[in-house]
Amino acid sequence: MSVVKLLLVDDEARFVETLSKRLAARGFDVEGALSGPQALERLRERPCDVVLLDIWMPGMDGLEVLKEIRRRHPSVRVVLVSGNASITAAVEGIRLGATDYLLKPVDIEDVLAKVEEAVEKKRLEEEATDRSG
């Protein structure tokens, strides 16, 4: 299987930097973005498999970014990352098409599990589309 491409979106630069290093050390191809618009820009340049998206960011809210990603790149899977246990935002996120969500601080094993699950869902979806198409 080819290398999984991840996009990590969070306004906390150091969080993006260190988690990227750790995911890269685990064999992922990781890119980072520090804001919603930057994330959309990155996706336009280079599509990825899974986006890890912070819900609460200044400027463009995570849920807004999620809507845009789902609209422009429907095949990309999104896992939300939330800084507070606001279940309403997470539920809203799932309704808008997010695959799953994680609570900060995140456990690397949880991240790996959710990413794997998202990649699997993406693969099954693509297979289904290939068969029907």
Added chain:
Amino acid sequence: MKDIRASNLWRSDGPPDVRRAVWASVAPPLMFVVLIAMLTAGAATSSRGQMATVLVVACAASVAAAAWVSVRLVRHLRAVVRQRDAFYQEFARLSKLASLGEAACSIAHDLNNPLAIMNEEAGWLQDLLNSTDTDAEVTRREFAASVEQVQIQIGRCREITRRMLTWTRDPEEPSGQVDINTLLMKTLYLVETELVATGVRVVKQLEPGLPLLKGSAAELRQVLLHLMKNALDAMKGTGGTMTITTARAGGSIRATIADTGPGIPPEVLARIFEPFFTTKGEEHGTGLGLTISTWILQRTGGRIDVESTPGLGSAFHVTLPAAVPVDGPAHNGGTP
């Protein structure tokens, strides 16, 4: 500028008990009519002297009935006002709890961000320790950078906990007097997360050396917090500027919270102080914030005025009397 005074509070009581009101207006004349009827019926058999006596008794009885009904009505109205005060008091207490809940939620978010970074740094150090094929010099540099990050993030956490501690200490002087400038700054801490999230800029124009205000800091903070949240709501999604101004106004102090939101249309402006009136939808607003704020201020002789220009924004002015006359000795605390 719309001015709200005591008359508005009476209107906010809703319609008085209709049954009692009808009884009050009907009873005295009814009593008069009954007695006159008795008089007419007995007229054939009575002398003129007896008739005059009955007439006097009829008049006296209806006056007494009117007085009795009035006393009942006044007592009833007092009870209604007492009930309303108790309700407002309870609501103010509950909204204080609710805003503490919201504050707890934003603290959780504020703390979780530095915690998440420290978590990643610790994990990265663990990764480095587990790894066998690393360059000693590179590893040393990575360790130094991660440790430095942990220290930076601890600093952020400390800042947040320090901020929390200031909430519990209200800037109230022992005599129940409040320094408005300090109170405004501390209230601003409570909306800091929303400020960052909405991208709203804050401009402070605080007059130094203002006299102390009469009142309870906790209650006044509720009012200011409510006005700040309204201002931020008005600029949600668009950003803008929240201007906080304090100044002397005659024998009083005026604190103004102004936003650069869309402003309030005249038909809404006329109703914003009405109880249960809200434009935020039932899920987000109770329609009692401004009503309770007005009630809190009126108890210490203060008031709220609002001015709004559609397209430019709104300004809410809180005016409160100084604890000691303004030309008395000035208080030297003030602008931080």
